[in-house]
Amino acid sequence: MNAVGFLNYWFVVVLMMIGFYILIAQGNLVKKIIGLNIFQTSVFILYISMGKIEGATAPILNSNWSVYSNPLPHVLILTAIVVGVATSALGLSLVVRIHEAYGSVEEDQINEMDRSV
């Protein structure tokens, strides 16, 4: 096994770290959500790529093929995507509300306002 054989995993790891970094380093609430999305996307890729079998086709019954990719991870990740969408929607709506309440979406400014109360 060489590093190239794990190419998909490398992508996953890089994406995951990018997302995670944004999540931690960014003070902007919207950007945090974007980071979260990237983070979650890396997991989607992890799942989808592991269902792939070399030389196999899409899991639709066809008399010409005998090897199919595993459809289960796709189904699972479909659910995870929906969850991700819901999370983003909820997160963004919170950001909108926060913006209305504080007039800012920068974390440090918000903390400053909370502290001064």
Place this chain on the structure above:
Amino acid sequence: MSYSQILCLIVIIPFIGAGLILLSGKYPNLRDSLGLLIAAVLCGTVYQLVEPLRKGYSTEVTLLEVTSGITLGLSVEPLGLLFALVASFLWIVTGLYAIGYMRSHQEENQTRFFACFAIAIGGTMGVSFSSNLFTLFAFYELLTLCTFPLVTHHGTNEAKKAGRLYLGILLSTSIGLQLLAIIWTWNLAGTLDFKENGILSGTASNTVLSVLIVMFVFGVGKAAVMPFHRWLPAAMVAPTPVSALLHAVAVVKVGVFTILKVAIYIFGLETLAELGSTPWLRWIVAATIILGSLVAFTKDNLKARLAYSTISQLSYIVLAALLANEFAIIGGGMHIAMHAFGKITLFFAAGAVLVATHKTDISDMRGLGRQMPLTFGAFLVGSLSIIGVPPAGGAWSKWFLGLGTIEAGEQGLLAVLMLSSLLSLVYLLEVPIRAFFSSPDGGQENVGIKEAPWPCLLAMGISSGMTMGLFLFPDFLYEMMRMVFSP
């Protein structure tokens, strides 16, 4: 009514009393007479149990089982019955005294005061009749919590500070050490029941049990063994009836009673005597005896002096438990009663002085004896009992304690007892001597000072009478304590 029902009733009566007191709070006369009535009923009920015990019936009730093996149970044994008798009897006397004291002092929140008082007595009853360590611990904690409002009764900052110290020491010792010791005991013995000859013998090495007894002695903070004694002087901010009954009788005696119980029924005297740490502990306790007396010297505030005297006297009983022989235990048990009557008399007198003259310092009491002969006469009787000379009851318990030290081969401790008696002679008798034989500062007469209200005087009369009576008729106490060893 069966004896076990009586037993349950004893623990419940004070709580019913507390409820009645709360309900009748709007009518002070009704409330106070109800309080006295309940105290009398309680004392009478407790006395009902003496006969069956003499005849050798064993009375036991298991009220409920919390989880397997941990039960709330009550049982009658001589030491507990003796303690319950003393406490319930003195409740009547103190109740009488408190009415006079609280009213003439025009204290606030009297209803809360009397209700908490009743609950405290309930806790004391629970402790004295508990049949296992868990029950004992539960009532012990109840007592701690319900006396807090009594200590902080005045609501001043000083009272609150004292209350925090009180609660802090009592809770931290009981939870930090005592509870741990109890759970450890449970782990070793698989039971927490009080049994003859103990439950711990042979369950663990001498070292482990040595540590355990140390945890018990210091974990029972109510016994006020130094260095966990600070709460007792702090608690003196409370109204005098509280100091009198709770901090000279109920609460502190619950502490030493617990240690006696643990010594006799958890460790067993034989096991205890052989432990490696016991000799050390004896001397630590002896140090408390001496130091307590010495500190008492330095206190000019009468109640503070009495408090340190109590610390010193309590350690007599702890010492008795640690000497772990028959004489010492008999002496310790009797001292619970003797010290109770003596010290309560002293506190009554101190409170009476406070009510009549608003004076708390001994140096201000010169010449007061002429205006308040009865009060200081009672004080004298109480002092004699604490010192341990006839014609007061304290002589007997000290006699047996002395025998106990010799039996244990600790002549040094006998010397400690004697020295402490001498010290108490000086610091206690100073008060009546000043009152009777010196004249007030600057030659002024104490004008317009009269004796305290009659309920206070009556209470003092009863308690000092009992103190002397117990010198003449100690048989009952002796008989009860004998029963510990020959049921």
Place this chain on the structure above:
Amino acid sequence: MEDNVILRVATKILTPYILLFALYVQFHGDYGPGGGFQAGVIFASGFVLYTLIYGLETARLVLPLRVASLCGALGVLIYAGVGIATMILGGEFLDYDYLNSHDAEHGQHLGILLVELGVLTTVFGVMVVIFYSFAGRREAK
């Protein structure tokens, strides 16, 4: 964008096809790629497009917010209702075999179709509600 004729006309033409395609994805779902999730999103995207071009006001006339959120709740009810139905018919929860007393396979087809319909309704409803809420925010202020 309401004054851009090309967009308006294109939208008018496109919207029905988007909706139709959504239905295709939905009904094709039980034996090909597709299903309720995708169909729901596509269905909703038709309305999103419509709203973008014709404005929120007009879109709300076509599809009131109430109806959309009702769809969101209704879909869950359809889904769970199918499950309850199978239980009443004697199977376990969502055991479609029991939906058709003669042929278990027909039951399977019916069941998956109904469940996916529930999913479609919910996803469509929720998507539209989310879009309306965000889009309507500026107005509300």
Place this chain on the structure above:
Amino acid sequence: MMSHLPVLQVIVPLLAAPLCALVRHGRTAWAIAVASSWVSLWMAWKIFQLVQADGAISYNLGGWPAPIGIEYKIDALSAFVLIIVTLVGAVVTPYALKSVGREVGTSREALFYAAFLLCLSGLLGIVVTGDMFNVFVFLEISSLSAYALIALGRDRRALTASYQYLIMGSVGATFIVIGIGMLYVMTGSLNMADLAILLPELPSNRTIPVAFAFLSVGVCLKLALFPLHMWLPNAYAYAPSAVTAFIASTATKVAIYMLLRFFFTVFGVHFSFSEMQLGIILLPLSLIAIFSMSLVAIFQTNVKRMLAYSSLAQIGYIILGISFFSNTGLTAGILHLFNHAIIKGSLFMALGCVMYRLNSVELENMRGLGKKMPLTMGAFMVGGFSLIGVPFTAGFVSKWYLIQGAIEKGLWPVALLILMTSLMAVVYIWRVVESVYFSEFDESQNDDCTEAPLGLLLPTWALALLCLYFGINATLTTSGASLAAANLLRIGS
């Protein structure tokens, strides 16, 4: 009917949620919520009895047998946790009528109950299911609705708290998915029982420990174990009272259930505690949690926040019990799951009553409240004493077992530390006692302050009385917990 109980347990609140959203009328939605939560409690009780009598129940969704289809599996532990969740749910919903009406506003009431029921069904789903991925789905259902519920708080800080929780919670959930994915890659199965068989057979490799690590961190984030707890205090402090009472008593408990499930059932005791040395990690973390969080709690001025920190310490106790991985320790942990749920439930509900009258739960504003709201504060005291672990309250029983577990393992300093931190609990509860009972009420600030309405008091006292009852007669809870513990250890070994 009886055989469908496992799935109905989830479906009933799940069905009731859209109904609430459909009716849009606050009262009706409330009635639906109450009815469904009570039915849930009844079903949980039935399941509990069934499991106690005949052992684990299994239910195949859609009639597909276990490793292929999703299996719902209820053993002694799940049944026990089901009782916790449904009990708190059934008590909080009646309480919500007044409390939520005041704090959230009538216009959003119906949607509140919909979210509440979704959260309930999500939590129940996690407990019921025997499928790894299903756990994640239900976890997200409950979490998303919990974020929404928390954001309904009146203070604007509720929004930031909810946001914080959302970010942390999503990261935690994503970690869990990654862990599950890795397990799936290695075994090709998502069924917990199946995994438990397949995992030990695998040749030693690095993927499983990594999956283990991801799952541990994810779950510990969800259950707010120190140092992954930052989201919790604000979320609890600024959420509406009814929500705090519900989330505090159930959400973290269910997360702890996940931890038990993953580590004991799926990975097995041997792998988790011998190979991965989980005990050595959890023990110090939980001790730090107990100690530091109790310390922080002492210095809080907002009582709700204080209790939130105390919750973190109590979670530490539970994890501590688990880290002993002995029968007694586990029993203590599981027992405390239940006891802490009812204790914190009653405490937070009592605070909700205070909030209803005073609009504040700052310690300063609660001075002298003991005279104005004797019943409310009475319930608070029952809960508080139970938290300390006074004898004859539920808290004492769990502490008893916990210390017993520590002594059995020979961990003396730990036993001592447990008792010392109980004393810290005394300090922070006593601060409230002093201010409430031994200070004078400030009449100028709120002169029409009276006892809370019956609709709030009854549920509060229901839980408070349970605290007392399970302190006096703990047979039911201890037998349930020890059976669950024994099951976990047997499956694991």
